[in-house]
Amino acid sequence: MxxxxxxxxxxxxxLEGLARxxxxxxxxxxxxxxxxxxxAQRWLAERARGLGLAATTDAAGNLFFHDPAVVxxxxxxxxxxxxxxxxxxxxxxRYDGACGVVAGLLAxxxxxxxGALSAAGFxxxxxxxxxxxxxxxxxxSLLGQVEAGELDAVRDGNGVSWRAALDAVRTRGxxxxxxxxxxxxxxxxxxxxxxxxxxxxxxxxxxxGLALGIVTHIAGFRRLRVRLTGEARHAGATPMRLRRDAxxxxxxxxxxxxxxxxxxxxxxxxxxxxxxxxxxxxNVIAGACELGLEVRHVEPGRPAAMAAEVEQLARGxxxxxxVALEIVEVSGQDPTxxxxxxVAAAESLAKERGLRFRTMxxxxxxxxxxxxxxxxxxxxxxxxxxxxxxxxxxxxxxxEQLAPGxxxxxxxxxxxxxxxx
Amino acid sequence: MxxxxxxxxxxxxxLEGLARxxxxxxxxxxxxxxxxxxxAQRWLAERARGLGLAATTDAAGNLFFHDPAVVxxxxxxxxxxxxxxxxxxxxxxRYDGACGVVAGLLAxxxxxxxGALSAAGFxxxxxxxxxxxxxxxxxxSLLGQVEAGELDAVRDGNGVSWRAALDAVRTRGxxxxxxxxxxxxxxxxxxxxxxxxxxxxxxxxxxxGLALGIVTHIAGFRRLRVRLTGEARHAGATPMRLRRDAxxxxxxxxxxxxxxxxxxxxxxxxxxxxxxxxxxxxNVIAGACELGLEVRHVEPGRPAAMAAEVEQLARGxxxxxxVALEIVEVSGQDPTxxxxxxVAAAESLAKERGLRFRTMxxxxxxxxxxxxxxxxxxxxxxxxxxxxxxxxxxxxxxxEQLAPGxxxxxxxxxxxxxxxx
Numbered sequence: 001m002x003x004x005x006x007x008x009x010x011x012x013x014x015l016e017g018l019a020r021x022x023x024x025x026x027x028x029x030x031x032x033x034x035x036x037x038x039x040a041q042r043w044l045a046e047r048a049r050g051l052g053l054a055a056t057t058d059a060a061g062n063l064f065f066h067d068p069a070v071v072x073x074x075x076x077x078x079x080x081x082x083x084x085x086x087x088x089x090x091x092x093x094r095y096d097g098a099c100g101v102v103a104g105l106l107a108x109x110x111x112x113x114x115g116a117l118s119a120a121g122f123x124x125x126x127x128x129x130x131x132x133x134x135x136x137x138x139x140x141s142l143l144g145q146v147e148a149g150e151l152d153a154v155r156d157g158n159g160v161s162w163r164a165a166l167d168a169v170r171t172r173g174x175x176x177x178x179x180x181x182x183x184x185x186x187x188x189x190x191x192x193x194x195x196x197x198x199x200x201x202x203x204x205x206x207x208x209g210l211a212l213g214i215v216t217h218i219a220g221f222r223r224l225r226v227r228l229t230g231e232a233r234h235a236g237a238t239p240m241r242l243r244r245d246a247x248x249x250x251x252x253x254x255x256x257x258x259x260x261x262x263x264x265x266x267x268x269x270x271x272x273x274x275x276x277x278x279x280x281x282x283n284v285i286a287g288a289c290e291l292g293l294e295v296r297h298v299e300p301g302r303p304a305a306m307a308a309e310v311e312q313l314a315r316g317x318x319x320x321x322x323v324a325l326e327i328v329e330v331s332g333q334d335p336t337x338x339x340x341x342x343v344a345a346a347e348s349l350a351k352e353r354g355l356r357f358r359t360m361x362x363x364x365x366x367x368x369x370x371x372x373x374x375x376x377x378x379x380x381x382x383x384x385x386x387x388x389x390x391x392x393x394x395x396x397x398x399x400e401q402l403a404p405g406x407x408x409x410x411x412x413x414x415x416x417x418x419x420x421x
Numbered sequence: 422m423x424x425x426x427x428x429x430x431x432x433x434x435x436l437e438g439l440a441r442x443x444x445x446x447x448x449x450x451x452x453x454x455x456x457x458x459x460x461a462q463r464w465l466a467e468r469a470r471g472l473g474l475a476a477t478t479d480a481a482g483n484l485f486f487h488d489p490a491v492v493x494x495x496x497x498x499x500x501x502x503x504x505x506x507x508x509x510x511x512x513x514x515r516y517d518g519a520c521g522v523v524a525g526l527l528a529x530x531x532x533x534x535x536g537a538l539s540a541a542g543f544x545x546x547x548x549x550x551x552x553x554x555x556x557x558x559x560x561x562s563l564l565g566q567v568e569a570g571e572l573d574a575v576r577d578g579n580g581v582s583w584r585a586a587l588d589a590v591r592t593r594g595x596x597x598x599x600x601x602x603x604x605x606x607x608x609x610x611x612x613x614x615x616x617x618x619x620x621x622x623x624x625x626x627x628x629x630g631l632a633l634g635i636v637t638h639i640a641g642f643r644r645l646r647v648r649l650t651g652e653a654r655h656a657g658a659t660p661m662r663l664r665r666d667a668x669x670x671x672x673x674x675x676x677x678x679x680x681x682x683x684x685x686x687x688x689x690x691x692x693x694x695x696x697x698x699x700x701x702x703x704n705v706i707a708g709a710c711e712l713g714l715e716v717r718h719v720e721p722g723r724p725a726a727m728a729a730e731v732e733q734l735a736r737g738x739x740x741x742x743x744v745a746l747e748i749v750e751v752s753g754q755d756p757t758x759x760x761x762x763x764v765a766a767a768e769s770l771a772k773e774r775g776l777r778f779r780t781m782x783x784x785x786x787x788x789x790x791x792x793x794x795x796x797x798x799x800x801x802x803x804x805x806x807x808x809x810x811x812x813x814x815x816x817x818x819x820x821e822q823l824a825p826g827x828x829x830x831x832x833x834x835x836x837x838x839x840x841x842x
Contacts (some may be wrong), residue, residue, distance in 0.1 A: 046610050202658030214800045219657055223703045235692035236640055236784025237623030240683050243811065247693055249677050251672035258669050262661050271656035272668055274701035282644045282694045282715045282751070284812070294703045296657045330703070363657025388654050388663070391705075 004218050007410065008105050008403040015402075017043060018086075019094040026093040027393030032126035032137070033061065033165040038174045040086055044105065044123065051109040052278040053121070058188045061166065065121035066189075070242075078192035078421035080119045082107040082413050085127035085138055085367055093395020095199045097127060099383070103406050107413040115417030117192055124367050125175075131156045139370035141185040148184050173197045192421035193342065194371040194378040197409040199397055203388030209328035209406050212266045212357035213382030214346045217298035218369045219267060220335035222307035224293040225251065226314055229324040232279060232287025237340040239289040247286035253384040256313045257293055260306075267361045268306065282346040282415055298335050298361035307332075336369045339377030342416065346379060348414055355404060364390075381409055428527050430508060435523040436823075438464060439507075440515040442485045446625045448512040448814030453547035453558070454482065454586040459595045459706050461507055465526065465544065472530040474542070474759020479609045480589065481562035483597040486529045486542035499613035499842035501540045503528040506548035506559055506788055516620045518548060520804070524618040524827050528834040536838030538613055545788050546596075552577045553586075560791035562606040569605050613677065613842035614763065615792040615799040618830040620818055622785050624809030632825050633778035634803030635767045638719035639781055640688060640788045641756035643728035645714040645736055647674065650745040653700060653708025668698040668707035668745040678714055681727075687818040688782045689727065691738075710789075719756050719782035757790045760798035763837065767800060770833055774824060785811075 021040035022030030030036045041063055045055035048065040056064045056072050064087070070076060084100025086306060092115075104121030112118040124138025133407035134154045140146050151163035169175050178184040200206075205213050230244035254272035262271035271294045277286035311327050318325035343359065350357040371378040383405035386396040442461035443451030450458045462484055466476035466525065469486040476484045477493050484507075491497060492586040505521025525542030532540040539625040545559025555575045559565050572584035592594050621627075626634050651665035675693035682691035690717045698707035714735075716727035732748050739746035771778040783801060792799040804826035 123752045125610070200658065201655045202660070203654070203663050204660065207663065221657065221704075230811070231809075232809070233624075234622045234785050234811055235694065235715050236642065236690065236786070237621065237811070238784070238809055239623070239625065239687050240679070240690055241687075242624050242628065245679070247676060247696060251675040251693070251696070254669060254672040255676065258661070258666070265658055266662075267659065269659070269661055271666070271703070271706055272672070273703045273705060273707060274657065274698045275668060275672070276701075277695045278699075279711075280695035282713045283642075284693070284694060286694060292701075292703045294656050361537055365657075365658065366656050388659060390651075390655055392653070392659070 004253070007110065007406060010106060011102050011402060011406050014047065014105065014309065015094060015098055018098045022088065024091065024313060025393065028088050028094055029090050029092065030086065030088045031131040032087040033169050037087060038169050038172050041123070041174050042356045044101070048105055049221070052112060053108055053227040057174060057176055058142065058178045058189060059178045060138065060185050061125035061169055062138055062142045063123040064189060065105045067112045067118050070118050072119070072188035074186070076189050078117060078119045078190045080413060081189065081191045081194045082123045082409070083120055084196050084198060085124040087126050087128050087130065089128050089130045091393060092391050093393060093398050095395050096201065096390055099199055099402065100197045103409045106406065107410045109119055111417055114414065118419045119413050119417045120189060123293055127262060127367055132162060135372045136367065137162070141366040142187065142373060143370065143374050144183060144185055144187045145374070146185050148182050151184060172261060175265045177390045182346035184318060191376045193416055194368055194376050195409065195413055196368040196380045197405055198366055198380055198382055199390065199395070200382040201390035202239035202385065202387045204360060205382060206386060206388065208358065209356065210351055210358055210384070211355045211401065212408060213360045214343060214350065214357055215362045215380035215382060216335040216338055216343050216359045217361040218365060219296040219298045219335050219363045220303040221294055221296040222303045222332040222380065223330040224307060224310065225328045225330050226291040226293060227326040228291065228318060230287055233285045235283045235285050238285060241257050243285055244322045246283050246289040246323055247275065249292040249317055249321045250275045252317045253314045256317060257310050260309060261295070269363060270306065270310065296363055300335055303332065303335065307403045329405040333365065336372045338368070338372055338379050342377055342379035344383060345415055346412055348410065348416065353408065355408065381405065381412070423705050423738055426649060429826060430525060432523050432827050433820060435468065435526065436515060439519045443509065446460050446754045446814065447648045449509050449515055450511050450513065451507065452552040454509040456759055457716045458508060459593050460589050462544070462595050462840060469526055469542070473533060477609060479563065479606060480595055480597045480599045481559065482546035482590055483563045484544040484558055485610060486526045488533045490743065491539050491541070494611035495607070499538060499611045501538045501834060501838045502543045502610065502612045502615045503540055503617060503830070504543035508546040508547050508549050508551065510549050510551045510812045511815060513812050514814060516816050516818050517811055518621065520818070520823065521618045521840055523829045527827065532835055532838055533829050535835065537841040540612060540834050540838045542744055548788055553581050553583060553726045557788065557791045558583070560788040563795040564791065564795050565604060565606055565607065565608045567606050567797070569603050571606060573604055588777045597808065611791060612797045614795050614837055615789055615831060616653045616837065617742065617789040617801045618789055618826060619787055619801055619803055620696065620811065620816070621803040621806045621809035623806065625781060626803060626805035627809065629779065631777045631805070632822065633771055633776050633829060634781045635758055635764060635771065635778055635802035636783045636803060636805060637764050637780045638782040639757040640717040640719045641724040641754050642715055642717040643753040644751040645728060645731065646749045646751050647712040648747040649739060650711065651708055652706065654706045656704045656706050659706060663745045664706055665700050666706050667710040667744055668696065670738055670742045671696045671712040674712060674735045675740045676729050677738060681730060681734060682716070688719045690784060691731065692728065694782060714736060717784055719754050721756055724753065724756065754786065757793045759789070759793055759800050763798055763800035765834055767833055770829065770836065776829065802826065804834070
């Protein structure tokens with residue numbers, strides 16, 4: 001079987017094959033540098049070689065599928081990178097990451113020897129943040145952004161450092177030697193442009209009956225931890241008018257934040273993900289409550305502005321209820337704008353092919369975001385997610401939705417590779 | 422020191438003494454049948470004997486302080502019981518229960534030999550439900566309401582049965598032998614009337630600058646566990662209009678329930694004590710949420726009606742948000758109305774003494790509730806709780822608030838004991 005003959009059949013065979021590594025029940029758990037991850041990587045490298053490509057691993061465990069004529073390293077020519085990540089969340093699905101990884105591999109095979117820019121498939125070692133509390137370890141290491149200190153500082157839930165995890169997989173051939181000095185990951189390839197095919201992880205394409213989403217932006221976000229402190233009192237003996245109920249304050253803030261995002265309109269979103277009342281009993285008014293809030297928006301400056309607006313709303317509620325409020329920004333990321341020429345190329349191609357598509361923002365982060373922030377023109381293309389389900393065993397995209405997405409990605413890569421760097 | 426000389430000084434000395442048993446930091450933990458409970462009981466019995474009273478323990482570990490001329494058992498004459506409970510919650514305070522226990526002991530000492538009805542102090546073994554998941558074990562056993570099967574069925578968090586706990590304290594003299602047959606606790610005394618002095622556990626008396634609360638009713642309650650099931654989706658990738666957010670539904674229900682109780686007006690109260698979102702992360706819309714609701718009202722039929730109204734409100738919110746709802750009544754208790762002649766006697770006495778008082782409902786349950794439901798004319802009298810704090814180390818009542826309460830309780834007991842059964 002050759003990808004030129006039937007890339008869709010190969011796509012399914014590869015997705016099926018990858019899902020074997022880390023399978024548990026109906027889901028997939030393939031954490032970075034785990035046994036399943038290592039086996040999947042080796043299996044993919046073998047498949048790439050079978051398609052006439054070279055498979056090269058860097059020191060972080062990122063994997064590249066490329067024309068054997070292109071020699072990776074300091075003197076390598078600029079390339080078009082097409083790919084995604086291989087790790088999953090715990091009890092995740094078969095498509096998140098894997099779909100783009102397979103598209104990258106097949107694009108590199110289909111375009112070997114073509115174009116002004118050589119197309120290489122890539123697999124980032126880590127994207128989900130599910131094992132190590134450090135996001136986008138793969139894309140950042142691939143781009144040479146990681147410093148040596150981080151290898152020791154970043155540890156998983158069992159205290160295993162990034163360095164130790166790498167040492168373990170290196171013995172199995174799943175990572176190359178670290179470079180000495182402060183920059184352990186010198187880039188093997190110089191990405192001139194970057195493409196990523198991904199499942200939407202949301203319900204919009206399915207709801208609108210579309211085949212493709214051309215992602216113009218990735219939303220930035222702010223996460224806020226709000227601690228409300230009222231008075232824990234007997235729920236029977238304390239009249240309504242004398243209460244300082246921390247959970248009621250949290251509920252009012254959660255609804256105010258929801259209403260605020262609705263009033264702003266799309267693409268603003270805001271979510272209260274948890275409200276942990278203390279002591280959390282039927283017969284005691286909550287004396288304290290931890291409320292988790294997240295706001296996202298795709299326009300520059302808007303996530304920070306929304307966080308400030310949410311804080312204002314929360315302070316108003318807390319003050320009115322006589323409840324003390326502390327608010328901490330836990331994490332944040334500014335919005336990403338993808339390269340206009342790549343968006344335009346994708347729109348033209350979709351129109352030519354008669355594909356029903358829309359431009360859209362992505363609420364979720366992707367590897368391409370890191371490339372874009374590093375100045376590499378990048379683009380994400382979405383295929384539909386059934387029911388918007390993702391990061392769960394029920395993650396699914398119909399074969400007849402994947403096939404045009406794959407063909408589109410390969411053809412888009414062909415066009416993008418025709419322009420020199 | 423004799424109680425006739427200075428009952429207030431003895432009250433403080435006894436409260437101070439009791440607080441030693443189970444002290445931890447600034448709080449008190451004296452769970453039913455624990456070592457601290459047993460030591461406190463023995464110490465109290467010793468103090469009662471020093472005041473010229475007999476101290477008798479029944480088979481459940483309830484303790485009575487009575488005129489030695491009154492012989493407990495099947496042939497005992499009817500008595501006026503004055504008292505409360507000796508157990509506390511975990512990290513509780515020094516006044517809840519203890520205050521009424523000491524008042525009962527001192528009333529029995531002060532009234533020994535007086536009246537048509539002999540006054541006996543009593544200490545129920547258990548009221549809080551903090552060790553065993555069975556409420557009012559003390560009052561129910563004292564009234565002969567407990568059947569033998571319950572001794573084996575009721576177990577604490579470590580799996581220790583009520584029977585085994587009793588066996589252990591019996592060897593230390595803190596419980597008498599169980600009666601054979603289906604009724605292990607034949608009453609030692611026949612209560613003709615019952616009085617209980619208690620801290621308010623709420624902020625009303627303090628807020629209104631009053632010395633006493635004469636409790637006319639105890640609120641009944643219903644506890645509802647609401648399970649909301651929406652869709653756990655990516656918080657970034659799911660537009661506001663496509664969400665089925667279980668935590669937002671819970672928040673809206675919590676606020677609707679709060680508003681409903683406010684609209685009903687006092688003495689209605691309603692509380693959302695917890696809202697446990699799943700998965701409970703910043704970046705995932707809550708797919709499910711468990712919400713704990715409690716409603717209370719003092720009028721017959723109103724707790725059940727409020728529960729039905731709350732269910733209606735919750736169903737409306739869930740339906741509007743496309744979230745599934747299951748609702749379970751976890752527990753409930755109907756309201757209690759205390760005996761009008763006792764309320765009238767207390768009001769007359771308070772007016773005669775020039776005490777600032779009010780009649781009020783109790784939101785919290787008390788031992789007296791069990792007596793009232795068993796047909797024994799009963800009454801609870803409240804002294805203020807600083808800041809409404811209770812079931813916490815900060816529980817406090819000023820000495821100058823306790824003293825008139827104690828004197829009032831003893832004098833009320835004197836009057837009530839003058840009428841024969």
